Amino acid sequence: MIAKIVVAASGSGSNFQSLIDAIDEKRLHAEISGLIASKPGIGAISRAISAGIPYDIVPTTARRSSELLASELLSILKIRGANFLVLAGFLLKIPDSVIKAYPNQIINIHPSLLPKFGGKGYYGLNVHRAVIEGGETESGCTVHLVNEHYDEGRILAQKKISVLKGDLPETLAARILKEEHKLYPAAVQQYIEQFPKNIKH
Ligand code: GAR
Numbered sequence: 001m002i003a004k005i006v007v008a009a010s011g012s013g014s015n016f017q018s019l020i021d022a023i024d025e026k027r028l029h030a031e032i033s034g035l036i037a038s039k040p041g042i043g044a045i046s047r048a049i050s051a052g053i054p055y056d057i058v059p060t061t062a063r064r065s066s067e068l069l070a071s072e073l074l075s076i077l078k079i080r081g082a083n084f085l086v087l088a089g090f091l092l093k094i095p096d097s098v099i100k101a102y103p104n105q106i107i108n109i110h111p112s113l114l115p116k117f118g119g120k121g122y123y124g125l126n127v128h129r130a131v132i133e134g135g136e137t138e139s140g141c142t143v144h145l146v147n148e149h150y151d152e153g154r155i156l157a158q159k160k161i162s163v164l165k166g167d168l169p170e171t172l173a174a175r176i177l178k179e180e181h182k183l184y185p186a187a188v189q190q191y192i193e194q195f196p197k198n199i200k201h
């Protein structure tokens with residue numbers, strides 16, 4: 001049976017698109033059965049509509065509890081028949097109860113060489129700014145499993161690139177994003193194909 005993936009995104013969704021493209025090109029043997037968007041109007045939703053993928057919005061404001069987010073995520077994952085939850089620039093912390101319900105089935109991509117420049121506050125351009133200000137000569141991206149600690153789950157794949165003289169957070173981010181688009185579908189494919197076939201939800 002083909003694995004069903006639900007993707008969660010908060011922004012433009014270019015990594016989501018790279019997964020859609022990899023499935024079309026048969027580099028990734030899976031079905032994306034849904035998108036979870038953290039707010040209306042984001043690029044990822046337009047990409048879902050173009051690809052005919054159903055989407056749900058989980059509105060997130062500071063006033064909403066983690067329990068409510070967890071129950072919404074769990075019911076979406078169930079309705080979509082998800083075997084895996086793949087985070088593609090999803091900026092909310094996945095509640096512990098969702099991680100427990102999908103052990104080793106939640107995958108994330110992060111735009112640095114974890115464990116460096118990971119954890120709370122390291123997202124988007126903040127990551128690349130810190131890399132440049134720290135005088136690093138290398139950066140890159142990391143695909144990892146999600147556990148209860150931000151950006152600390154088992155590393156599945158990494159790609160290194162050089163930080164160039166004169167790099168700005170924006171130029172470094174753009175070069176790394178290109179690598180993310182190659183690394184993520186390949187790493188997801190490799191991981192799901194060796195995953196026990198008897199998972200069910
Ligand atoms: C990507 O660079 C991804 O690695 C990063 O958000 C961007 C999303 O871009 N994720 C994180 O920083 C997670 N901590 P996209 O919406 O174009 O895929």
